[in-house]
Amino acid sequence: LAKTTQPISMDSYEGQEVNITCSHNNIATNDYITWYQQFPSQGPRFIIQGYKTKVTNEVASLFIPADRKSSTLSLPRVSLSDTAVYYCLVYSGGYNKLIFGAGTRLAVHP
């Protein structure tokens, strides 16, 4: 069972790039790394998913080193609306292994 470790909270300012790193030392061969974003009183929303190297979409980039024991979510030029909790998940589709963890609370300031 892959356990993830993320910083509890982070602070940033509008226009800056934010990098949130997640550690997953016990990641299994079949596991994918997935990040979700959650605003208060809403359900989580999928941001990005990757297996190795780098993945980029219109919202974020995900960097995964060769050993896959960590991953970094990169949010370019954050705005106030990016203030949310960000969750890192590592799983291969076994539903009883879905653990969201406490996530990282990102606060973006003016």
Added chain:
Amino acid sequence: EADIYQTPRYLVIGTGKKITLECSQTMGHDKMYWYQQDPGMELHLIHYSYGVNSTEKGDLSSESTVSRIRTEHFPLTLESARPSHTSQYLCASSEYRGSGLGTDTQYFGPGTRLTVL
């Protein structure tokens, strides 16, 4: 954008009442899930379903029960509500992406905030 709905959004009810939280999705997803989340805390999977007539318990023990009679509908029932059941309940659904294409992306509903007095 995913279409998954939960009703009611907020519910305040007295101890001992039977309640059903509704969840529906219009995407034709086979897999559906129920999570429980206390304010500022982790999400915990309490139930999931692979498809019609399939239900399984998640990693967090729950006194609630679920049913899956139709693909689009996955209601959660508490036979006798207690204050300890006060929490936010989130429903989600996903579609298998295929071997080697990554794991399922889950689409979440807005949640039901339940308060049991």
